[in-house]
Amino acid sequence: MTELQSRTGAHTDVPQVIDFELTDELKAFQADAREYAETELAPFAEAWDREARFPRDAIAKAAARGYLKVTIPTEYGGTDLGNLASCVMLEEINAACPSTGVTVSVHNSLVCSLLAKQGSHEQKERYFPKLRDGEWIGAYCLSEAGSGSDAAALTCAARDAGDHFVIDGPKLWITTGSEAALFVVFARTGEDRVKGITAFLVEREWPGVGIGKKERKLGIKASPTVEILLEGVKVPKSNVLGEVGRGFNVALDTLDGGRLGIASQSLGIARHAIDTIREHLRTQVDAKGRPTAHQADQWELADLAADLDACRMLTWRAAVLRDRGLPCGPQAAMAKLKASLLANRAARSAVSILGPAGLSGAAERLMRDARICEIYEGVTDIQRLVIARGELAR
Amino acid sequence: MTELQSRTGAHTDVPQVIDFELTDELKAFQADAREYAETELAPFAEAWDREARFPRDAIAKAAARGYLKVTIPTEYGGTDLGNLASCVMLEEINAACPSTGVTVSVHNSLVCSLLAKQGSHEQKERYFPKLRDGEWIGAYCLSEAGSGSDAAALTCAARDAGDHFVIDGPKLWITTGSEAALFVVFARTGEDRVKGITAFLVEREWPGVGIGKKERKLGIKASPTVEILLEGVKVPKSNVLGEVGRGFNVALDTLDGGRLGIASQSLGIARHAIDTIREHLRTQVDAKGRPTAHQADQWELADLAADLDACRMLTWRAAVLRDRGLPCGPQAAMAKLKASLLANRAARSAVSILGPAGLSGAAERLMRDARICEIYEGVTDIQRLVIARGELAR
Amino acid sequence: MHNFELSEEQAMVQETVRKFVDDVAAPQALEHDEHGRYVEEGFAALAETGMLGAAIAEDAGGAGLGMVSLVVATEELARGCTSTARLFLDAAGLAGKALEGLPAAAELLGGVLTGEVRIGFVGPEHGIVARAAGDGVALDGAAPFVTGARAAQQLIVCARLDGEQAVVVVAADAVEVAPLEPGLGFRAAAPGAVTLAGVTVPGDAVLARGEEAAAAISRASLAARIGGAALAVGSALASVEHARRHSEERIAFGKPLARQQAVGHKLVESRRRAEAARHLAWHAARLSDLGQDAGEVAELARLSATDAALHAADEAIQIHGGYGYTVEYHVERHYRDAKTLEVLDGGALALRDALAARIAAQAT
């Protein structure tokens, strides 16, 4: 007999730790982010997409609300709200504009959080004041033409030149690259596939840093994805992030946070798609107001709604683990895997259910935007690999 | 600025209500149920299935551990552990023997919980002492040959004969029917499709109660499914459960609990299938101990593992809502929908991955047992209907 | 792997179109799509090959090579440029087949088949309503996505007139055609949103009504299903081929992507669906050419083929990774076009309903 079984009191007395509700504090934060998304993003997102225009003003307004400092420690002027709060905020933003969403996500979860964890006091003192208010936006330069999923295959070279390093070699697919002022750059300081990689903090204004080709993409067109050219860039040794030769570990540090960001983006897109479907089906009623929507469409709505709730719990669970400093690799991968697949399914269903009218306007943009979620921060099969390794190691 | 945004303290101070961990108390209960399942069920489940033998002794042992009184109020000698605890327990039992699982689930969530909610003090005083220790097992008689998903189409007649009713008409697909001593019987006391239905408490030993045809089934063969013959059964008016004409509402009361029971059964089966796959893949290693399992199999394991976690959260969320007395119809339907689909997918994958060796033994039984989860307590499409209605009414 | 036997003339259609695709359509596909630029010259060159009339009966001015020739040509076109394939299907299939048996439309059909008259086809799924107005009829309704609409001189409109079906021709400049920006797919096929707000046409613009119109619409519908299936099959095969090549070239974790089991299996599944759909499409075309009822197989073919095309493009994007999300690798274009095709001509749900009705109508 366990304590619970021998208890005689009613179960309502049990202090149940398990719960699925946000605190009032987080709910208020969620409402704030939703209000921002609905007023500052939703009315303009379609035009930004069509014109592939970076939403500078909206990002500034996000900064004014503190959305760009949620991973910055309080001693450096940030709010350090943690992963769960970030996920809640990002879902709201992405439900309106995934281009803004990924801009915020990269700045917070790949740049600021990395600086917070790996940076020296001097680095933090120097960069956080600029990053926290959006004066500077951060970008993360890991990918190259020959290294996507296989990040350790990177070839961008950092040559030790005494008191500084000299970095050479282009970086590809850099989100917000053309708008950012600070780059986290991963470059090769040695031959070892893994231990030969070092992370650097590189400023946009330094000589040799240039913007290369801008990608023309299926979606998230208001988020510029560019090549970053690094040609003989002199980087003082004080701008090594973490230790020399530990860059791959530094990069690994960002994986879970980045994946939670994209999981949250996926949730936002999926929710938007489901809302679109629901509103469409709600207009289909008979004279007595009874729904006349096709069973096929109603069933699809049901499946999507259930998956949305499930994916949100997967995401928030991983965020809570991470907030507690616990390992959450497989859990974050599960969230990203399932949420990104859901976002795509939901968006495609929205197009189907809206019919020809869904071929232009909100539904088709959802479908184009959603497609990136299965690709960046580790393609879907990489998530499966991470989860399977975790399972086989259990 | 919300309170959270203007905070200056570290986020670790925030009392986060949201959590996904069981209390220590529930963990101990879970461990108890697991120990029961592993010692009293798992070694015998295959033989029970092959011989279609009801596990009387194992049920008695479950009763001895208090598993048959978790929905009985404490004032009647029960433990009233609530829905979450029931779900935790049922997952463990079903991971070993789904036939035992459904026996326990029906007894608890369809019979005892209904008596607790709808029964008179006299009814409770009379029946709970027998039900709580497994002396009597309960069965739930709703289905008929012509009414499965469409329960309101039932035709079993209850004629008012002054101080008693006379019930006539067979009931079909009654789980544990041949083993039960107390039946909750739904019968027609009026012509109105819905308001003409009344629920009764009927004892096995009363004249006119008989056991008809026993179904031969694909799986859960150790759980007898029988026809219950009711021929001129005199039921005293004191054995009306709830009110005359309110039987349909009484039946609706059990829906969510029953669905959580089957969601938990599905979780148990899915977990067993995933464990089977994991153990199989773990044996596939090269000389250095590195996994050599096919990517296809590893990826499938990853997808299933993520879905299992997601479905468990869907289930537990609905259980927590129900424990708090909050509406949880769509949430319970989501849990049942997704978990039952998962159980089937996982079991089929186990057969595939084990290959010809999976065509006999544990994997093939999983596949046969899992298939019922999409059928009883509301077929899959009924869950979709419930969820879609909830969505369209939002 | 196929031995779909073609007649000498059908084989010539295949060869001609293949050459046109290699020389003209494929090289321009990316750029036209990206800028939403109508493939005007390409379509004109295609019309010049005489291929628009391949599937049209000889007595109606075509080459009489049957639906198989439509399938062959559409499949080939779609491998290179899905937008051109769609415009071809609109003219050579939907409009061509609708007009084929209508004496009143002989001249119009001639113009369509030579490419002199660019048309847009507004199918019955849009529920356009016609009513008597003076000596002619007035048309009301809207079609949110019509390929070719922005380049069309004439619109062929399927409408309901006094409870009957009707086929009406309307000058494109008499109606409102709004551009679709950006619009999901077929961006180089000049798609537009057509609004018919009481536009009136003279009586002789009603090309057919009653049974004659129903037959015309039925022919167009069959062409939309069989030809649409062929378009999707061509797109699916193109996606598989793009992905296969990329997976051979791209190295990750020390070996070509193609050596990863998960990548190989993606290609297999995409090809499996494409080949299965392809057999159904060809079978439907052959049944039709034999004068047999091809309706059910055509519906199955189109459902299978759009599913195959979307699946193949989706997996091709995934195999390409980041490259697949950019406009330079063709596969995102196939993804958009496949989804767009799925929604057009009535959409997949209507096909499922029609097939369900067939099953329900079977004798027990």
Add this chain to the structure above:
Amino acid sequence: MHNFELSEEQAMVQETVRKFVDDVAAPQALEHDEHGRYVEEGFAALAETGMLGAAIAEDAGGAGLGMVSLVVATEELARGCTSTARLFLDAAGLAGKALEGLPAAAELLGGVLTGEVRIGFVGPEHGIVARAAGDGVALDGAAPFVTGARAAQQLIVCARLDGEQAVVVVAADAVEVAPLEPGLGFRAAAPGAVTLAGVTVPGDAVLARGEEAAAAISRASLAARIGGAALAVGSALASVEHARRHSEERIAFGKPLARQQAVGHKLVESRRRAEAARHLAWHAARLSDLGQDAGEVAELARLSATDAALHAADEAIQIHGGYGYTVEYHVERHYRDAKTLEVLDGGALALRDALAARIAAQAT
């Protein structure tokens, strides 16, 4: 809906088998399955029709009606009794095709085709190893699920012998054949777990080795793929038909189930997959009969068909609701048999690997 043209003789095969199914196989299918009782008399009756030799070359003692006749017969059998269909395929397809070109096996083949010799076929996927032992060879290995094994007089074993392939015949009573209780599917086909623990056979039991054996195993493998696809197609069509009938008869919420869109769409999707797979299976058979390489189409067909069969049975159970979970409505039997077939003869994953290798081998 089909016009798969059959030769006069092939049509006679279809007619003969259909009659056998209606008269003998179908009426006994449920009961034999439920009790795991070998369909001994039914199989004998089938053998008496002479159908076991339909697809075998004339010079090997068969009727020379090609793989199409194997497909026709297996599909028909599977509609009525999947276990009988599997036994037929083992004898008429796998064993028959393996032995067809082996002079040393002429007598054995004769016995198999008349049904006088009951066989079990242990395919190459089990990795049985043979080694020289005295004048003969000794066999080691295990096959966990072999249909017909418990009723077999002889086992035809594909083995590795000195790095080469070999086909060996072993008397069934010399090996350990354990019953499978309950075993997922093909319960009326006397399935057993075969263990070869160093069993020795004389030298002339090695029917072929080296290239001759490789060719024999390859013929058997093709028959397993094409015939297996036909079996699955027959099962899928049977599931659809059971579900369709039930949905017409069963009333819920005031109307037949068939009038629910969701039910209709389930039937459509099941039929769509079955028909697509059917076309692939027939195409593979025709290619093979034309002497062309049918390997890829056969692999696609078998993958598609087992998927279709499992899907159709799964949905048929769902449409039946509680009834579908009981043994009286056929559909749970098809569900078990479809999954079992998917796993046999190498399984679906091996097919995907083989197809991926074909794609990777394509010239770029």
